[in-house]
Amino acid sequence: MSESFETSRRGFLGAAAAFGAVTLAPGVVLYARPADEPVTDKVRWGMLVDATQCDNECTACVDACNKEFGLAGHERPASDPQWIRKVKVTDRATGRSLSMPVMCQHCAHPPCLDVCPTGASFRRVDGIVLINRHICIGCRYCVMACPYKARSFVHEELTDQKPYAPRGKGTAEACTMCVHRVDEDRKPACVEACSSHNRVAMLFGDLNDPNSEISKRIAAVNTTQLRSEMRTDTGVRYQGL
Amino acid sequence: MTDHETAGQLSTVSVAYAVMFYAAAAIFFGGLGWRIKKFLSHPPHLRKPETERPHPTMAATVRAATDVIFFRGTFFNDRIMWLLSACFHFGLLFVLLRHLRYALNPEWVGSFLWKLVTLAQAFGLYGGFILIAGVAGFWLRRLAVKEAREASSLTDHALFALLLAIPCVGYLNNWVHTDVVSVKEFFVGLATFDWKPLPTDALLLTHLWLVALLLISLPFSNFMHVAGVFDDVEKQLLSQPVGRNKLRLALAGLLALALLAPAGIAIGTVLDEGWTVPQPDFSKLARAHKKEDPTVMIRNHPNFLMGHRSVVVYKGLRKDMNSIEKCVDCHAVKGADDQPVGYDNPKHFCVECHNKAAVSIDCFECHNSKPPSEAHSALDLARKFAVLAPPRTEERSVQR
Numbered sequence: 001m002s003e004s005f006e007t008s009r010r011g012f013l014g015a016a017a018a019f020g021a022v023t024l025a026p027g028v029v030l031y032a033r034p035a036d037e038p039v040t041d042k043v044r045w046g047m048l049v050d051a052t053q054c055d056n057e058c059t060a061c062v063d064a065c066n067k068e069f070g071l072a073g074h075e076r077p078a079s080d081p082q083w084i085r086k087v088k089v090t091d092r093a094t095g096r097s098l099s100m101p102v103m104c105q106h107c108a109h110p111p112c113l114d115v116c117p118t119g120a121s122f123r124r125v126d127g128i129v130l131i132n133r134h135i136c137i138g139c140r141y142c143v144m145a146c147p148y149k150a151r152s153f154v155h156e157e158l159t160d161q162k163p164y165a166p167r168g169k170g171t172a173e174a175c176t177m178c179v180h181r182v183d184e185d186r187k188p189a190c191v192e193a194c195s196s197h198n199r200v201a202m203l204f205g206d207l208n209d210p211n212s213e214i215s216k217r218i219a220a221v222n223t224t225q226l227r228s229e230m231r232t233d234t235g236v237r238y239q240g241l
Numbered sequence: 242m243t244d245h246e247t248a249g250q251l252s253t254v255s256v257a258y259a260v261m262f263y264a265a266a267a268i269f270f271g272g273l274g275w276r277i278k279k280f281l282s283h284p285p286h287l288r289k290p291e292t293e294r295p296h297p298t299m300a301a302t303v304r305a306a307t308d309v310i311f312f313r314g315t316f317f318n319d320r321i322m323w324l325l326s327a328c329f330h331f332g333l334l335f336v337l338l339r340h341l342r343y344a345l346n347p348e349w350v351g352s353f354l355w356k357l358v359t360l361a362q363a364f365g366l367y368g369g370f371i372l373i374a375g376v377a378g379f380w381l382r383r384l385a386v387k388e389a390r391e392a393s394s395l396t397d398h399a400l401f402a403l404l405l406a407i408p409c410v411g412y413l414n415n416w417v418h419t420d421v422v423s424v425k426e427f428f429v430g431l432a433t434f435d436w437k438p439l440p441t442d443a444l445l446l447t448h449l450w451l452v453a454l455l456l457i458s459l460p461f462s463n464f465m466h467v468a469g470v471f472d473d474v475e476k477q478l479l480s481q482p483v484g485r486n487k488l489r490l491a492l493a494g495l496l497a498l499a500l501l502a503p504a505g506i507a508i509g510t511v512l513d514e515g516w517t518v519p520q521p522d523f524s525k526l527a528r529a530h531k532k533e534d535p536t537v538m539i540r541n542h543p544n545f546l547m548g549h550r551s552v553v554v555y556k557g558l559r560k561d562m563n564s565i566e567k568c569v570d571c572h573a574v575k576g577a578d579d580q581p582v583g584y585d586n587p588k589h590f591c592v593e594c595h596n597k598a599a600v601s602i603d604c605f606e607c608h609n610s611k612p613p614s615e616a617h618s619a620l621d622l623a624r625k626f627a628v629l630a631p632p633r634t635e636e637r638s639v640q641r
Contacts, residue, residue, distance in 0.1 A: 038558060039557040163612070164566070166608040
């Protein structure tokens with residue numbers, strides 16, 4: 001599995017190069033969004049979580065996220081920051097149990113964006129749902145509105161934040177799909193951490209590109225969107241639920 | 242005004258304005274003292290009989306205080322006049338409190354009082370609008386109400402125009418971003434007799450000249466009624482010296498004429514240096530601003546930061562020049578332990594000026610105010626030191 005995901009990452013890079021890329025020779029491409037070109041809606045970043053591969057005991061993705069963004073708690077689970085969490089679901093009838101990471105689902109129609117009174121919640125054209133903390137007033141409507149409990153609120157004054165991920169007291173926050181990494185053609189921290197394990201459960205890529213590994217997989221296997229009845233059209237999909 | 246010039250090399254306009262403000266302050270405070278002395282030495286027939294003066298009880302003191310501070314008498318007499326008075330006087334109070342940052346040094350008043358001055362900035366910013374509303378309302382009343390119109394002279398209208406023009410030009414200053422730290426140094430220099438150069442913006446010079454004109458004219462006008470605090474305001478208004486209006490007017494006119502000298506020098510300077518505020522080319526500024534005139538960055542860094550933050554957040558353009566991280570990296574100031582200091586330290590690059598200008602910084606409530614203390618990851622280091630590298634062409638070749 002690990003092997004196939006590694007190659008899939010490469011395949012995705014090659015395929016994503018369909019836009020703004022240079023074909024040097026047949027089959028050899030350079031992929032890079034030039035540094036002075038803004039993000040476009042030609043891509044839609046998404047993730048596929050294979051719940052059948054996710055280990056119940058493993059918290060590599062959560063740890064990687066906490067490390068990447070310097071998320072430290074205050075021993076208060078109810079209000080500590082939590083951008084990604086492990087959820088264990090059990091079918092009571094059969095006893096079948098699954099574990100999977102749940103984070104911001106990067107919806108195409110995000111409820112957090114609908115309720116935001118200042119326009120701080122926004123969806124970047126490449127599908128990543130973010131918070132512009134410069135104009136967030138900390139009302140926490142989005143925290144309430146999110147069907148996935150993906151958003152949290154910064155209650156404490158913070159120091160020594162990561163330079164690439166500013167966070168501060170009085171603003172809402174959530175998974176950014178590691179937008180600072182994505183802008184540099186890197187995988188999100190959780191996906192990177194997951195892919196270094198034996199059983200790889202997370203795949204990141206461009207949902208708009210039919211040739212990307214993630215697109216090929218969701219075309220081939222049965223995947224679901226969480227709470228699809230809300231028609232949020234999430235960018236994160238789950239396999240094996 | 243590229244560098245801290247020594248007193249010997251002060252520009253003509255700086256010297257002219259320094260002299261003008263010394264003269265204006267002398268005339269204003271001298272005139273104020275003269276008015277107070279005059280009202281205290283009323284002709285006996287205008288004095289209230291001694292028997293009518295109540296013994297100063299607590300109630301009487303409170304009554305007098307509410308009269309002076311909240312215009313109690315006017316409130317029960319004429320609500321519209323009271324509203325206009327309150328707008329003008331409290332607006333002016335807030336505006337003056339905001340301007341304290343130009344007159345005081347933080348080390349003179351202590352950190353607690355300086356925090357209050359910093360707090361007053363926001364009140365003053367909006368208090369100016371209330372002030373303008375009050376002046377405009379008073380002037381409208383003078384124009385619209387028949388009795389008031391007939392009682393107004395040309396000098397009254399001129400003073401209203403002046404009172405309206407000063408805050409309006411002041412707001413325009415705010416809009417083009419004056420180098421407030423230099424303005425402060427100029428005025429603190431006046432107070433400590435250590436003259437410093439004044440920035441030569443057309444709008445700033447206009448604002449300051451109008452203020453000097455107001456300071457010089459007020460003692461000669463019947464607009465100045467603060468002396469009434471020491472006596473009865475109504476009686477004071479009754480006792481305006483009607484007969485000597487011409488002499489007063491002539492003296493005021495003469496002083497106003499003298500003010501034409503600094504105005505001429507200011508206009509000459511502005512015509513020399515250009516009317517418009519130089520707008521730098523921001524795309525080049527990020528790399529070139531070390532060589533530029535430092536005042537360009539001092540004045541424009543708010544626009545620079547505000548514009549670029551949106552570009553990063555919404556468009557994902559994480560180039561070095563868009564990144565506050567790079568500002569912080571280069572401008573880090575090392576503390577006693579040889580580590581970069583945070584923004585809680587007054588030596589921090591941003592804090593040093595912002596504290597002087599009593600402007601609070603919100604950036605570092607979320608952004609890190611110093612380069613991160615922990616070791617960078619290899620990629621972070623690569624990014625950091627690849628400042629001059631060509632645009633990213635990360636090679637990920639794949640064989641299809």
